[in-house]
Amino acid sequence: MGNKELDKIPLTTESRVFSMFTEFMSRSAKLDDLVDAGKRFLMRFDQELGYFRRPQINKNLNAVSEIIKCNMTERMKSYLDASCMHSHQNVQNLSQLHNCILGLEDILKKAKALLDESGFLVESAYKVVTEADQNALVSIQEHVVEPLENQTISPQDQVETFDVEVESVSHATMMMVIYNMLKLDYTMQEKIVRSLSLTTSLSELETYCQMWDLRPFIDDDVMRRAWKSMP
Numbered sequence: 001m002g003n004k005e006l007d008k009i010p011l012t013t014e015s016r017v018f019s020m021f022t023e024f025m026s027r028s029a030k031l032d033d034l035v036d037a038g039k040r041f042l043m044r045f046d047q048e049l050g051y052f053r054r055p056q057i058n059k060n061l062n063a064v065s066e067i068i069k070c071n072m073t074e075r076m077k078s079y080l081d082a083s084c085m086h087s088h089q090n091v092q093n094l095s096q097l098h099n100c101i102l103g104l105e106d107i108l109k110k111a112k113a114l115l116d117e118s119g120f121l122v123e124s125a126y127k128v129v130t131e132a133d134q135n136a137l138v139s140i141q142e143h144v145v146e147p148l149e150n151q152t153i154s155p156q157d158q159v160e161t162f163d164v165e166v167e168s169v170s171h172a173t174m175m176m177v178i179y180n181m182l183k184l185d186y187t188m189q190e191k192i193v194r195s196l197s198l199t200t201s202l203s204e205l206e207t208y209c210q211m212w213d214l215r216p217f218i219d220d221d222v223m224r225r226a227w228k229s230m231p
Contacts, residue, residue, distance in 0.1 A: 013128055017168040020125045024175050025230060027114045027121075028223075031182060034114070038107045038189065039212055045100035045196060046205040048093050097198070104193045111186055115179075122179045125172040174226055184217035 192208045 013168045016128050017125050017171050020121045021171040021175055022230065024118055024121045025226060027118045028178060028182065031111055031114050034107050034111050035212070035215065038104055041100045041103040041107070042209055042212055045097060046209060048096040048100065049198070049200065049205065050202060051093050101196060108190055108193055111189070115182060115186055118179055118182065122175045125175055129168050129172045171229065174222070174229070177222060178226060181218050181222070185215055188217065
């Protein structure tokens with residue numbers, strides 16, 4: 001096997017893996033955008049649920065009691081009979097809460113599609129690297145058994161071959177690490193959305209918003225290194 005044929009293996013591998021890595025990071029960026037959109041829906045849900053479950057007016061307070069006595073109109077009486085709540089406002093709150101849930105479910109659906117595509121890219125990159133590694137090993141073994149005078153590849157060429165291979169393995173490995181983090185992040189988001197209801201406590205919602213925003217399963221250092229690898 002000639003020198004050009006040996007060089008073609010790692011270069012082709014590097015090019016293919018880096019192309020997959022670029023596509024993978026593009027999907028990662030789209031997932032970041034979905035996380036931001038989901039955060040807005042979640043915070044809106046928190047706000048609307050707070051409005052819907054706001055406490056009734058304490059009529060026993062002196063100042064409030066005086067205001068009611070001085071303004072006991074038919075409208076005030078109806079308001080008090082309705083437990084100090086406007087029915088149309090409750091309807092609006094419920095509608096907004098429903099829209100927030102629908103928005104979050106749509107985001108989960110889009111995120112799952114991107115995650116599946118990312119997983120396919122990870123598997124493809126791993127397959128390319130594995131096949132290239134096996135082909136390179138076979139090529140070198142064939143070269144080693146050739147008589148010395150027939151050898152056409154230098155030790156320096158071998159080093160360069162493996163350097164390119166190592167770069168490809170590095171990108172493929174980084175894809176795998178990031179993909180696993182993204183899967184854990186998605187699972188957390190899915191559990192949060194599935195647990196939302198009118199009975200969710202405000203303290204629970206506060207925790208959910210914090211977890212969604214902090215993304216504890218995502219290692220920022222790994223993500224920075226990945227983005228630095230991009231052209």
